Amino acid sequence: MLFVPGSNASWLSTVHVYGADTVMFDLEDSVALREKDTARILVREALMSPIWKDVEVCVRVNAIDTPFFRPDLEAIVPAGVAIVRLPMVRDADMVRELDRVLTEIEEKCGREVGSTKCMAAVESASGVVNAVQIAKASSRMVAIALAAYDYMIDMHTVRGTAADESELFYARCAVLHAARVAGIPCYDVVYSDVNDEEGFLREIGIIKRLGFDGKSLVNPRQIEPLHNAYAPTEAEVDRAKRVIEAADKAEAEGLGVVSLDGKMVDAPIVASAYRTVRLAELSGTRR
16 A cells, blocks of 8 residues: 655646555545645645546545544545545544544435445554454455554553564454454554565565554555565465366365365465465465
8 A cells, every 4th residue: 555645736637657566545644734725625626536437545644633624525536536544543433433434424415325435544552442342443444554653652652673673463363353253354564664675575474474464655666575475385275276277186086175286275275376376366476
């Protein structure tokens, strides 16, 4: 997910060319107070442009306890935003309030109720502790994300190096488990040092092993390394296809057991094979 400041008109009109899976128009932290109204108008107009019809677009609105929250939604929902990212989510009630306001605006503007989806950003100790309830709070929820900066402040700690991620380990595990309980994707924090590709890749290795579905990005230069790191190898794809073929053959023959190369293949392995093939379709393969 590539973040784009909502006040940057040139970025709003060109960022689609970089190939991010999701473009995140930001109305919150990257927009100065004096630019909030301008950014909201720019993002509303960008959402209605045909250049975004084939790109998943999300908008990070301002927090629910700010005066900008409702005006943000009233601008972007009628404009057709696909996903609203709500920052600073501490509990399930905040997600339910977002759901309520979205329903009210959808009914008012004639948009199908429930068509605007939600992503909650967990950025505090309370959010981490309540992550399961947050992830399950609304049928609109399509993802949950961890954000590091405010969480670090709340926990009285600092961001370590990519070689030592202990300060985020518990939060990552808690939010990731919540996502799995709710059956939705989970996205990791921003790596802000865009010049430190080695550190960025080390951090990707950590989150990939944990099971995160992706990562928030702040620079287009980070897209290709992230895609490549998540892309399966050619050997992994070949193996996955053989597993799927074996499972299909066993099903066609009415067999309850799938075997490949003399080893039993159970349902989780078959499911993992389908995921590997899907990742290859999205991100290509690496040697």
